[in-house]
Amino acid sequence: xxxxxxxxxxxxxxxxxxxxxxxxxxxxxxxxxxxxxxxxxxxxxxxxxxxxxxxxxxxxxxxxxxxxxxxxxxxxxxxxxxxxxxxxxxxxxxxxxxxxxxxxxxxxxxxxxxxxxxxxxxxxxxxxxxxxxxxxxxxx
Numbered sequence: 001x002x003x004x005x006x007x008x009x010x011x012x013x014x015x016x017x018x019x020x021x022x023x024x025x026x027x028x029x030x031x032x033x034x035x036x037x038x039x040x041x042x043x044x045x046x047x048x049x050x051x052x053x054x055x056x057x058x059x060x061x062x063x064x065x066x067x068x069x070x071x072x073x074x075x076x077x078x079x080x081x082x083x084x085x086x087x088x089x090x091x092x093x094x095x096x097x098x099x100x101x102x103x104x105x106x107x108x109x110x111x112x113x114x115x116x117x118x119x120x121x122x123x124x125x126x127x128x129x130x131x132x133x134x135x136x137x138x139x140x
Contacts, residue, residue, distance in 0.1 A: 007135035
């Protein structure tokens with residue numbers, strides 16, 4: 001348990017320092033636009049997180065074949081990646097006007113895909129019972 005707490009404290013500290021550096025590097029307009037885009041991303045990933053949670057539950061069950069669940073996870077990430085690309089392409093003008101960021105739709109696609117994929121693999125690691133390892137992977 002203490003390994004997980006230490007990992008979470010390091011993540012919080014690095015996140016705080018990173019946010020300050022990121023804000024100074026981007027400036028107030030681009031930094032605000034990025035966080036507006038990130039807020040939209042957090043809303044968009046909610047249904048995907050539910051699906052990933054269901055796969056995690058099945059993965060942790062004793063009678064489930066882990067290879068099948070891993071394959072389902074990879075297939076889900078691929079399908080979601082295509083859907084994200086199409087949805088962001090359709091809403092690219094809205095994302096641009098909402099965030100004032102050039103290429104906001106590309107950033108949205110990349111961020112959402114990476115966040116969903118990382119969360120999926122981290123939750124599968126949680127399902128194996130290695131919570132401390134899962135927390136430490138967030139630092140990488």
